[in-house]
Amino acid sequence: MIVQHADLAREALDKSLEVREEAGLPFGTPLNVYDLCELLTPRVRVRFADYSMEGCYCRSDRPLIEVSALRPLGRRVFNTAHELGHHELGHAGMRLDERLEDGKADPNSDPDEFAANAFAGFLLMPKIGVRQAFNVRGWSIANPEPEQAFVVACHFGVGYETLVNHLAYGLRELRSSLAERLTKVRLPAIRAALLGSKAADRLWVADRHYRMPTLDTEVGTTLLLPLGSQPEFSNIVHAGDLATGRVFTAVRPGMTRVEAADGWAVTVRIARYQYSGWSTNRHLELEDGDDV
Amino acid sequence: MTKRADPKQLIAARLKEARELAGLSQGQAAKKLEMHRPTISEIEAGNRNVTAPELARFAELYDVDVRWLSGAGADQLDPQDARLQLAFRELQKIKPEDLDKLMRALAALRGPKEEE
Numbered sequence: 001m002i003v004q005h006a007d008l009a010r011e012a013l014d015k016s017l018e019v020r021e022e023a024g025l026p027f028g029t030p031l032n033v034y035d036l037c038e039l040l041t042p043r044v045r046v047r048f049a050d051y052s053m054e055g056c057y058c059r060s061d062r063p064l065i066e067v068s069a070l071r072p073l074g075r076r077v078f079n080t081a082h083e084l085g086h087h088e089l090g091h092a093g094m095r096l097d098e099r100l101e102d103g104k105a106d107p108n109s110d111p112d113e114f115a116a117n118a119f120a121g122f123l124l125m126p127k128i129g130v131r132q133a134f135n136v137r138g139w140s141i142a143n144p145e146p147e148q149a150f151v152v153a154c155h156f157g158v159g160y161e162t163l164v165n166h167l168a169y170g171l172r173e174l175r176s177s178l179a180e181r182l183t184k185v186r187l188p189a190i191r192a193a194l195l196g197s198k199a200a201d202r203l204w205v206a207d208r209h210y211r212m213p214t215l216d217t218e219v220g221t222t223l224l225l226p227l228g229s230q231p232e233f234s235n236i237v238h239a240g241d242l243a244t245g246r247v248f249t250a251v252r253p254g255m256t257r258v259e260a261a262d263g264w265a266v267t268v269r270i271a272r273y274q275y276s277g278w279s280t281n282r283h284l285e286l287e288d289g290d291d292v
Numbered sequence: 293m294t295k296r297a298d299p300k301q302l303i304a305a306r307l308k309e310a311r312e313l314a315g316l317s318q319g320q321a322a323k324k325l326e327m328h329r330p331t332i333s334e335i336e337a338g339n340r341n342v343t344a345p346e347l348a349r350f351a352e353l354y355d356v357d358v359r360w361l362s363g364a365g366a367d368q369l370d371p372q373d374a375r376l377q378l379a380f381r382e383l384q385k386i387k388p389e390d391l392d393k394l395m396r397a398l399a400a401l402r403g404p405k406e407e408e
Contacts, residue, residue, distance in 0.1 A: 045355060045401070047315075047397070048315070049393070049394070049397065050393070051389075051390040051393045051394065052386075052387065052390055053386050053390060053394070056394060058398060058402055060402055062402075064398075064401055064402060066394065066397065096385065096386065096394075275315060277312075277313065277314050277316065278314050278355060281314060281315040281316055281320070282315065284316070284320050286317070286319075286320075287317060287319025287320055288319060289317075289319055289329070290319050290320070
């Protein structure tokens with residue numbers, strides 16, 4: 001059985017690399033899974049649903065992934081990548097996933113579920129990229145502080161627990177005992193450590209080492225960006241400055257470019273809170289008379 | 293539920309459902325289709341006829357099967373449908389009301405041809 005799961009993991013890794021190659025994406029960099037789905041042939045449609053489940057994949061000439069908009073942003077990303085795994089690995093029929101292990105490829109699970117989880121982990125958090133993300137910040141991948149793991153999770157667009165589990169069980173870079181300790185740290189404590197008295201319910205961090213050209217978020221989320229960051233439009237509003245960065249709040253759907261000194265820039269794409277609909281419509285500006 | 297007896301009302305109801313599934317407001321849909329918002333509103337209320345070319349544009353914008361939009365097929369898929377290949381254990385994992393929503397969405401959004 002162990003050999004079988006090793007084979008599944010190898011197949012999932014190889015497939016994740018094939019998918020990156022097909023989309024013309026480098027092997028080690030963070031990626032936006034919704035943009036990736038648009039680049040594939042056939043295009044894989046992704047819709048955020050307003051009901052509770054983890055994800056659903058429907059195989060057809062026009063493949064469809066549904067993920068619940070009621071899950072946190074990072075979780076939606078992982079769930080989409082998991083369902084994309086079912087698609088890419090050729091799993092038969094329609095998949096309905098009510099509860100997924102958060103980034104953990106459980107060897108006791110259904111082989112297809114194990115493989116889809118492994119695919120999602122390798123696709124979103126490739127080993128070379130994860131090592132670089134820790135190295136460039138001068139942090140230890142084998143012994144990270146919770147806040148450091150949180151920042152690196154944001155770097156890859158996934159949730160904190162997803163990254164920690166992938167470090168331990170996917171990449172084998174972290175002892176499982178340390179992973180268990182890290183996953184017991186609650187997110188409010190991490191947010192408080194990063195933001196102090198400005199701690200918010202939802203936080204996303206993009207520091208100077210953030211590599212993606214875009215940052216996907218939703219209305220109401222607090223953003224910690226590099227000091228000196230200036231948005232082009234008022235979709236995000238300045239909420240204060242800390243020693244570690246400049247704090248913004250996302251207030252309106254749409255897109256805005258944000259620039260800081262030394263050429264750092266990112267396009268922040270803001271969706272309505274718990275937006276449901278096609279992923280391609282998630283950052284549309286509101287029209288007159290629309291509700292946030 | 294949509295009224296089966298009146299095709300105009302059925303199309304109107306499906307246009308509204310498809311727009312909402314797509315995540316678009318009436319204003320956003322109107323802008324993309326270069327229509328006035330009240331036109332969308334009137335169409336979805338069943339007060340204005342929709343031409344075949346307009347229906348095709350709606351289907352493209354909302355990314356739904358134009359045949360479903362024009363009233364063909366069921367409002368909701370049957371989760372026991374063998375083509376869905378949903379295992380019983382999977383059906384047990386989701387609340388009945390959420391499964392209903394999923395089956396409604398799939399009726400509109402699923403591709404026209406299923407792989408065997």
